Amino acid sequence: MNVKxxxxxxxxxxxxxxxxxxxxxxxxxxxxxxxxxxxxKVMIRFSQPEFVVRLLELSGTAYLLQQQERNDVRKRxxxxxxxxxxxxxxxxxxxxxxxxxxxxxSRYGPFFGCTSYRGGNCDGFISVPRRVLELAVQDMGLTxxxxxxxxxxxxxxxxxxxxxxxxxxxxxxxxx
Numbered sequence: 001m002n003v004k005x006x007x008x009x010x011x012x013x014x015x016x017x018x019x020x021x022x023x024x025x026x027x028x029x030x031x032x033x034x035x036x037x038x039x040x041k042v043m044i045r046f047s048q049p050e051f052v053v054r055l056l057e058l059s060g061t062a063y064l065l066q067q068q069e070r071n072d073v074r075k076r077x078x079x080x081x082x083x084x085x086x087x088x089x090x091x092x093x094x095x096x097x098x099x100x101x102x103x104x105x106s107r108y109g110p111f112f113g114c115t116s117y118r119g120g121n122c123d124g125f126i127s128v129p130r131r132v133l134e135l136a137v138q139d140m141g142l143t144x145x146x147x148x149x150x151x152x153x154x155x156x157x158x159x160x161x162x163x164x165x166x167x168x169x170x171x172x173x174x175x176x
Contacts, residue, residue, distance in 0.1 A: 016029070094116070099115060160176070
C-alpha cells in the first residue's frame with residue numbers, strides 16, 4: 001500500500017473504539033460490520049490487568065467511573081436521609097404553591113424542594129431544620145470509612161457536610 005493509501009485508511013476510514021470489559025480485559029477495535037468495503041478494520045484484545053488499568057486512566061474512563069460511583073453513593077445517602085427524616089417529621093408543603101416537596105441537595109446541604117420544579121412551574125424550597133437534620137444523620141448510623149468513627153453533621157463556611165466524629169485525628173468529610 002502506498003503512503004497515500006495508508007494516510008487515507010489511517011485518518012479517514014477508521015472509527016476506533018475502546019471497550020472495557022472489566023479492569024482485566026479491554027478491546028480496541030474499528031470493527032463495524034456495516035462499514036464500507038474500502039475501510040480498514042482492526043481488533044485488538046488486551047488482557048494484562050496492569051495495562052488495562054493504565055488504559056482506563058489514560059482514556060479518562062477511570063475518572064468517569066469514580067465520578068459515577070460518587071454520584072451513586074450520594075443518591076443512596078440522600079434516599080437514606082429522606083427515610084430517616086420521614087421518621088422524625090412530615091415533609092412540608094411548598095411555601096410558594098402549596099404542592100408536595102421532596103428532599104434534594106445542593107452544595108449548601110439538603111433542603112425540601114417543590115416537586116413542581118421539574119415541570120418548571122415552581123422553584124420553592126424550604127430549609128431542613130438543623131436539629132432535625134442532626135438527629136436524622138445520627139439515626140442513619142453511618143460510620144467513617146477511614147477510622148470507624150461515627151459520621152456526624154458539621155457546618156462550615158460553604159454549608160453543611162458530613163464529617164467524622166474523631167476530628168482532628170480523622171479528617172474524613174463528604175457532602176450529601
